[in-house]
Amino acid sequence: MSFALKRREESVSKDDILAQRRPVTIKDVARLAGVSPKTVSNVVNNRPVVKPATRQRVLDAIRALDYHPSALARGMVTRSRRLIGLVLADITNPAYPEMVEGVASLARQAGFMVMLCNTGRDPDEEQRYVHLLIEQRVDGVIIASSRMDSQAAEMLTSAGIKVVLFNRHPQQYSVSFVGVDNEGGGYLATRHLLDLGHRRIAFIRGTRGASTSIEREQGYRRALAEYGIEPDPELIGWGDYHPEVARTAADLLLRMKNRPTAVFAANDVMALSVIDAATSLGLRVPEDLAVMGFDDIAIASHRLIGLSTIHGDLGQLSREATTLLLEAINGNLTEPVRKILPVYLVVRRTCGAQRLTAIHE
The missing domain is CATH 3.40.50.2300 (Response regulator)
Structure with a gap:
């Protein structure tokens, strides 16, 4: 398969890029496909905003260069840290290990790391974690803390961070919620x-x-x-x-x-x-x-x-919460969702x- 791109009176081919003997980058794919790095990112993350013909051209370039986008590379282009916060009230609670494993497993499959925040039931510590999560520019947060109030959830969402509440929800602020009956x-x-x-x-x-x-x-x-x-x-x-x-x-x-x-x-x-x-x-x-x-x-x-x-x-509950959060991060949720699982x-x-x-x- 042969590729050529004319941009700013400079042509580039597959052989030109591979001859540089360095790891292929998202910019290389963009140059070969004749698109911007943002368009390549949209294709890699399967966002439905790219025209079919352009998408195919990007996919052809990816295959030709044998490009394997890493989570870090995706994050650099999309400004995503590929990082999810998980706020727990008390890590010693025997109910939490199954929940943490469920969140971490799905997040890992999606290329995200999980930042564990154990508040120890301390309201001041919870507020410090809220500010830390905002400073760290996490993509989303799952809150499983019984003391987290609507103000904390509002602070996170106001900072552009997606939030899903795990088996508890604030009374006055509308965010996505997954819980049992x-x-x-x-x-x-x-x-x-x-x-x-x-x-x-x-x-x-x-x-x-x-x-x-x-x-x-x-x-x-x-x-x-x-x-x-x-x-x-x-x-x-x-x-x-x-x-x-x-x-x-x-x-x-x-x-x-x-x-x-x-x-x-x-x-x-x-x-x-x-x-x-x-x-x-x-x-x-x-x-x-x-x-x-x-x-x-x-x-x-x-x-x-x-x-x-x-x-x-709790395993299913954690998977539902993580799936909802990932959908929100990827822009597939426009309104808060409420899911109640039977007991x-x-x-x-x-x-x-x-x-x-x-x-x-």
């Missing part, structure tokens, strides 16, 4: 305990203001209402999605004179703290106390624990059942 899961968990005959069911909330905690409590209240039960404020505690805080809340609940016969914790980490508190008080699980969690983290299925819980596919109830030992069942919503 938290309200439905809260309902399933509480309804199961009610169906087992429990009437004094405690609920341990997560972080104050976190949409996940609010929605799971809404499901808890809906199930109680169906049974004609008015929620007892004394049976609702704060666990902050933290094992030590939840341990204190559980201890207070279980020391009550008229203690609950069942506890639904807004996540599995807190549910494990409930079991720990019950054991220290001489209470048997499930004989004296039924315990229900949410998330279905890996340790929940351990035979020595057998935690009844609500399963949400199901997993009945194990801590609620008194001796078998494993799954009830799909």
